[in-house]
Amino acid sequence: MASTSEVEQTPVANGTESIPSIELFIKASQIAREEKGPCPISQQWILAFYILAEKKLTELYLTTVNPDVPPDSYLALNVSRRLPVANVTKGPDPRLKTSNAADAPDPADTNDEIEQLMDAFRCPNLALPKDSRDEANAEKAICDLYKNFSLMLKTDNRAPLINSLRKIDNFLGLRPCRYLLSDELTYADCQLMPKLHHVRLAGEFYRGFTIPEELRHLQDYLVGMYTACDAFRTSCPADRDILHLYYDKVPRSLLSSIRAQPTLMDNRRTLLGESGGTGGIPY
Incomplete structure (x- = not known):
């Protein structure tokens, strides 16, 4: 129902x-x-x-x-x-x-x-890019992340994805604030956060990919996203749903080499090591 x-x-x-x-x-x-x-x-x-x-x-x-x-x-x-x-x-x-x-x-x-x-x-x-040069620059910095993440899942070519992540890290390094443009969420963050979450979860599960530790500005952004952003935390789906989203998008040969398949029963959300059920999350 x-x-x-x-x-x-x-x-x-x-x-x-x-x-x-x-x-x-x-x-x-x-x-x-x-x-x-x-x-x-x-x-x-x-x-x-x-x-x-x-x-x-x-x-x-x-x-x-x-x-x-x-x-x-x-x-x-x-x-x-x-x-x-x-x-x-x-x-x-x-x-x-x-x-x-x-x-x-x-x-x-x-x-x-x-x-x-x-x-x-x-x-x-x-604000949209048409009204804000900062927003336009932020969206330019993040625009190819998801495309290169999908490429990495299909081919294990990691270089384009790492380049995308490095571009975001460089952008963050130019601004002394918690998020992309401010200490408050902006539209660019709304676009970036879900994609980063998918990169972290599905990238590690299917390809053993982790966001490089040396991207310190991006790592700090992730910490803020997972620990201090209620909007992001409460909007997250269960891990299992994210993993199943990509199950049919990776090579069959890769699936046979993965020891643990995504389970249908586990409704946890993993937020930088924190896990908990998805039920009862207040908006």
Whole structure:
């Protein structure tokens, strides 16, 4: 049965009628259908709207969707089963330029549309590259990380991935702050953190790859991400889901050489050595 996560009952911020409520629909885990799936893009949007909720600009509700049995609230959007999807469920839609509710925009069901919805809040932490040179430079520094991570999983060619990580380390070294651009999360962090988490977990499991210790600025970033960033910690899916996401994306010959296969039963989240069940995490 498709489900709505705990955040639906307890929004991130207790707002008023003057702020919009946003329901973010993401694909559920294929293993435990009531839990978050491992898609890094979905986690990116959880992080972005979490920031808006922390700033009391919106209330955030998170709904996990089992594509085989989607909830009625998702089917009513008529989005052709696309995920993730963000929908303003009540309160003023920040994209609406008139007072006529009939002009309300459709649900945001593409990454570009979700980005436009996010941008409509005009939150400085979530500035887009078109409005912020710093954001543009940060996104340039991280843009090829996931592509080179995927290449490494398929071919074991580590050089491009290490180059991507070194580029991020160099960028971090130029800025005396906790995250990419600030001591607070920005949109670039929302894009980077889920991908780094996948690199660390799946890279080590399938290829024995670890992020080089000599990348000290990046290592410090990881420590802050895992130990001091509640938004990231609570948005993480279970390790098993991340590992299974890549199970069909690595060579069959590699799978036969891996001693331990990813288990369907383990719902831990490993955050720099810390493990715990995914149930009951408050948003």
